[in-house]
Amino acid sequence: MKKLKQIVNEVKDRIAEQTPPAQLTDLLWQLICYPPKMPLRLQQEQFLNQAETFSVTVHDEYFTKKDLQINGFKWGNGKRRVLITHGWGSKAADFTELIAALQENPNLEIITFDAPANGSSDGELSNFLLFVEAAKAIIQKTGAPHVVIGHSFGAMANVVALNDLHITPSLLVSLTPFILLKENFIKSMTTVGVPADAQEAFLQDFERKYSIPASYFNMPDLYKFDDKLNHWLAYDEHDMMLPYSYLKEFLEAHPTIRSRNYDNVGHERIIKSAQVINNVVEEVNKAIAN
Incomplete structure (x- = not known):
C-alpha cells in the first residue's frame, strides 16, 4: 500500500x-x-505451504516487454477441477477460507494463482489483458476446469479467458464482478x-x-455465453465498488444467471463471508454431482 x-x-x-x-x-x-500488494498473514502463508506449487509464463507486452512468472497453487487430486481467479490488488491466499471449505469434498482438485504483479507473481504493473492471459495459461497448463470461480476483476477476466478457449464450465461463479x-x-x-x-x-x-x-x-459486450451456462452470481446491492445500476442492467440482459444479494458484505469482504462461502460450496457440490 x-x-x-x-x-x-x-x-x-x-x-x-x-x-x-x-x-x-x-x-x-x-x-x-x-495493484497494491498486501503481505501474507501467517495463516495464509501456512495454508499456501500445504499446496502443490507450479508456475507458468505470460509475456508482458504492455509494461516490461518480458516474460513474467505466474505462480500457481493446487490442493487435492479429485477428478473435478475448480479454478479460482482473484481480483485486483488481491492474491490466491485471500481465498484461504473458501479453498479450505472446498477441500472437504475429496472429489475436487482446487487451483488458483497470483495474477501478474499481484501476490508472489512477477511484475509491478498489470492490466485486464494480463489477467486474462494468466488465466488462459493456467488453464492450458492444468486442463479445462469443471468449475470456475472469480472475484471482481478476476470474474470479468474469467469470462474472456473461457470464451477465448471455447470452454463452457459446468458452473461459473462470479462474486461482485466488474461490469464496466x-x-x-x-x-x-x-x-x-x-x-x-x-x-x-x-x-x-x-x-x-x-x-x-x-x-x-465491459461485461455486456464481453459475455458470449448462451443461456445454457450454469452461472451463479453473488453481489452486494450497496457495493461501493460495483454500482448496482451497472449490474442490474447486465442481469436483466441475461435472466438465466442466478443471482443473490448479500447486503452489506462489501466488495472485498464477500470472499470471506461465511454465508457466501457456504452457498458457493453448495453450488459447486451440486454442479459436480450432475
Missing part, C-alpha cells in the same frame, strides 16, 4: 502544481495499473481529484497504446 500512497500523493501534487494534462498521463498509468472497466478508471481518477481534461488525455492514450478504447472492456 505504501507504493500506491506515494503514487496518489504525487498525482495530487502534480494537480496542485497545475501540470498540463498530457504531462500527467504517465503518472496516471501508474495510478490505474499499479472504463467507468472504474474514471472513478479511480476522480477520487484523487484528476481534472476531466487529464482523464480524457489518459483515455486517449489508452486507446493509442491498445488500439481499442477502454469502453471495449
Whole structure:
C-alpha cells in the first residue's frame, strides 16, 4: 500500500502544481495499473505451504516487454477441477477460507494463482489483458476446469479467458464482478481529484497504446455465453465498488444467471463471508454431482 500512497500523493501534487494534462498521463498509468500488494498473514502463508506449487509464463507486452512468472497453487487430486481467479490488488491466499471449505469434498482438485504483479507473481504493473492471459495459461497448463470461480476483476477476466478457449464450465461463479472497466478508471481518477481534461488525455492514450478504447472492456459486450451456462452470481446491492445500476442492467440482459444479494458484505469482504462461502460450496457440490 505504501507504493500506491506515494503514487496518489504525487498525482495530487502534480494537480496542485497545475501540470498540463498530457504531462500527467504517465503518472496516471501508474495510478490505474499499479495493484497494491498486501503481505501474507501467517495463516495464509501456512495454508499456501500445504499446496502443490507450479508456475507458468505470460509475456508482458504492455509494461516490461518480458516474460513474467505466474505462480500457481493446487490442493487435492479429485477428478473435478475448480479454478479460482482473484481480483485486483488481491492474491490466491485471500481465498484461504473458501479453498479450505472446498477441500472437504475429496472429489475436487482446487487451483488458483497470483495474477501478474499481484501476490508472489512477477511484475509491478498489470492490466485486464494480463489477467486474462494468466488465466488462459493456467488453464492450458492444468486442463479445462469443471468449475470456475472469480472475484471482481478476476470474474470479468474469467469470462474472456473461457470464451477465448471455447470452454463452457459446468458452473461459473462470479462474486461482485466488474461490469464496466472504463467507468472504474474514471472513478479511480476522480477520487484523487484528476481534472476531466487529464482523464480524457489518459483515455486517449489508452486507446493509442491498445488500439481499442477502454469502453471495449465491459461485461455486456464481453459475455458470449448462451443461456445454457450454469452461472451463479453473488453481489452486494450497496457495493461501493460495483454500482448496482451497472449490474442490474447486465442481469436483466441475461435472466438465466442466478443471482443473490448479500447486503452489506462489501466488495472485498464477500470472499470471506461465511454465508457466501457456504452457498458457493453448495453450488459447486451440486454442479459436480450432475
